[in-house]
Amino acid sequence: MTTIDNQNKIFFCLDIGTRSIMGIVAEFIDDKLNIIHSVTEFHKDRVMLDGQIHDIEGVTQIARLVKEKLESEIGYELKEVSIAAAGRSLKTIRTDSSIKIEPDVPVDKHILKSLEIEAIQKARQILVQQDENNHNYYNVGHTVINYMLDNSMIINPLGHKGSNLYIEIIATFLPQIVVDGLYKVMDNIGLDVGFMTLEPIAAIEAAVPNNVRLLNVALVDIGAGTSDIAITKDGTIAAYAMTSTAGDEITEMLAKTYLLDFDTAEAVKCNLCNSSEQSFNDILGINQSMSSADILDTIEPSIESVASEIAENIIKHNGKSPSAVFLFGGASQIPRLNNFIASKLELPKERVAIKTIEAIPNLIASKGMVNGPEGVTPIGIILCTSKNKRNDFIEVRVNDSKVKMFRSKKLKISDAIILAGFDPIDLIPRKGKSLKIYVNNTEKLITGEYGKEANIFLNGKIANLDSDINDGDSIIIDPAIQGKHAKIYLNQILDEKDVVYLKKEPKNRIVDVKLNGKSIDAWDCGLNDNDKIDYKYLYSVKDLFDYYNIGATDSILVNEKLSELTSPLVSGC
Numbered sequence: 001m002t003t004i005d006n007q008n009k010i011f012f013c014l015d016i017g018t019r020s021i022m023g024i025v026a027e028f029i030d031d032k033l034n035i036i037h038s039v040t041e042f043h044k045d046r047v048m049l050d051g052q053i054h055d056i057e058g059v060t061q062i063a064r065l066v067k068e069k070l071e072s073e074i075g076y077e078l079k080e081v082s083i084a085a086a087g088r089s090l091k092t093i094r095t096d097s098s099i100k101i102e103p104d105v106p107v108d109k110h111i112l113k114s115l116e117i118e119a120i121q122k123a124r125q126i127l128v129q130q131d132e133n134n135h136n137y138y139n140v141g142h143t144v145i146n147y148m149l150d151n152s153m154i155i156n157p158l159g160h161k162g163s164n165l166y167i168e169i170i171a172t173f174l175p176q177i178v179v180d181g182l183y184k185v186m187d188n189i190g191l192d193v194g195f196m197t198l199e200p201i202a203a204i205e206a207a208v209p210n211n212v213r214l215l216n217v218a219l220v221d222i223g224a225g226t227s228d229i230a231i232t233k234d235g236t237i238a239a240y241a242m243t244s245t246a247g248d249e250i251t252e253m254l255a256k257t258y259l260l261d262f263d264t265a266e267a268v269k270c271n272l273c274n275s276s277e278q279s280f281n282d283i284l285g286i287n288q289s290m291s292s293a294d295i296l297d298t299i300e301p302s303i304e305s306v307a308s309e310i311a312e313n314i315i316k317h318n319g320k321s322p323s324a325v326f327l328f329g330g331a332s333q334i335p336r337l338n339n340f341i342a343s344k345l346e347l348p349k350e351r352v353a354i355k356t357i358e359a360i361p362n363l364i365a366s367k368g369m370v371n372g373p374e375g376v377t378p379i380g381i382i383l384c385t386s387k388n389k390r391n392d393f394i395e396v397r398v399n400d401s402k403v404k405m406f407r408s409k410k411l412k413i414s415d416a417i418i419l420a421g422f423d424p425i426d427l428i429p430r431k432g433k434s435l436k437i438y439v440n441n442t443e444k445l446i447t448g449e450y451g452k453e454a455n456i457f458l459n460g461k462i463a464n465l466d467s468d469i470n471d472g473d474s475i476i477i478d479p480a481i482q483g484k485h486a487k488i489y490l491n492q493i494l495d496e497k498d499v500v501y502l503k504k505e506p507k508n509r510i511v512d513v514k515l516n517g518k519s520i521d522a523w524d525c526g527l528n529d530n531d532k533i534d535y536k537y538l539y540s541v542k543d544l545f546d547y548y549n550i551g552a553t554d555s556i557l558v559n560e561k562l563s564e565l566t567s568p569l570v571s572g573c
Helices: 056-074 109-130 176-188 199-207 247-258 262-271 292-318 337-345 373-387 413-420 541-547
Strands: 010-016 020-029 032-042 080-085 091-100 137-149 152-154 164-175 192-198 217-222 227-233 236-243 277-281 287-291 324-328 352-354 393-398 401-406 435-439 442-446 455-458 474-478 499-502 505-508 510-515 532-537 556-558 561-563
Touching: 010 056, 010 176, 010 373, 020 056, 020 373, 032 056, 032 373, 056 176, 080 176, 080 199, 080 373, 091 109, 091 236, 109 137, 109 164, 109 413, 137 176, 137 236, 137 401, 137 413, 164 176, 164 236, 176 192, 192 199, 192 373, 199 217, 199 227, 199 236, 199 324, 199 373, 217 292, 227 292, 236 292, 247 262, 247 292, 262 277, 277 292, 287 292, 292 337, 324 337, 324 373, 337 352, 393 413, 401 413, 413 474
Parallel strands: 010 080, 080 192, 217 324, 324 352, 393 474, 435 532
Antiparallel strands: 010 020, 020 032, 091 164, 137 152, 137 164, 217 227, 227 236, 277 287, 393 401, 435 442, 455 474, 499 505, 510 532, 556 561
């Protein structure tokens, strides 16, 4: 056996599912993907649960068998493989966060991004607390559900002013233990992982054309134990979700209704879309024959139940019904399921379509080698591999911390900050504390100085939270600097130079000064929050005479001009 010569032209992938493992070897010929060979083998026991490998040795045995059969067919040794983590292994957390903001400063991108980061970190912490084994989690995406500014719902807070900003998000994480399990199996069978992605991303690559990804589309991989959902908006995956109902629920209802063992019930279910008549033996050995239509009528409640949960989760994570739904996976072909989903989402039937490999453009596949919707994901893995000549993990440094990240999307500085545990509050320039004082019962606000924004450097160059990052990058963040707190002295409130001259003697017009009810002579003291200042002000000649006990006089001269007691005083007169 020879070793593969050109890894750039030959691609090998393993799609490790709950019930089976599919392996495909393919090559590109004139920009068309040619399936050289494929092999599918079923697990002997329940070695997978919710996309996570529970029996490494059990999965290893079947993966090795698939690899060896492929090598026997193609005539050379396989050394490198592409794989995908199951969508059902993703963990989704819905959480919220809020932040107090300066009421006179418009909300900017820094504030919004910092709030998102804080919410994602909170979601990740919730997962860690729920996990007794304290596993690590990779953030693979998040969706903003809504914003609230001062308790009022708002679509986009940018540029608005307020005191309190609130965000609610759905964040999705991939447990590191899932990745470790997949890598361990590959290592056991002598394969290097050349590329890794997520199954929903692979499915989108195969089933959804680029020009359609800009639309709001839901992809649903209906497998045996779960239905995995991915929602696209604006050319990217906006949300992930999973339902705990799928093909097995229908199989179990068939088994209970007709007294069948699980394997027989599964065979009947799979054949419902291929034949109008069904014949099978129950556990008593009695042969039963009936039409597929009659069977579907009987199990329709179970089909509708699966459809309902899928539709509910799509709306929950998308906020509304999408423009279209693409179904794939082995259980997607169950008759009536697509129509029920369309009905629940109030979509025309033609907008809920079953995607098979026949819909993949520029694909060459021998009949029977790979067919139906179950081949969409593994072909998508190969397509993703061909487009992404890169490592599936990157490592960057954030200040003094090393951060390992799963490249499920285009990674940015903000993604690294989340894993590094950097406090997002340190990204927001804070104004110094203000002082509130009361002068003769009138409130006066002394504002603090505005702070300085955080400085972000990527490999020594000025960057921002949305800057793209790559393996080996160095990120330095100088936290935002809070502005100076408000500081003021009594003589900055009361003017010591506001005097008049009485027979050439200076007399202050501000008299009987009290600070928090106590008389005060020296005006150079600092003021504190909520201090109360009271004083009298001499507005007229009469006020001056009364205060300084000056008796009646025949004539009053103000600036050498004859005046009255009611004459107003002017500073310096």
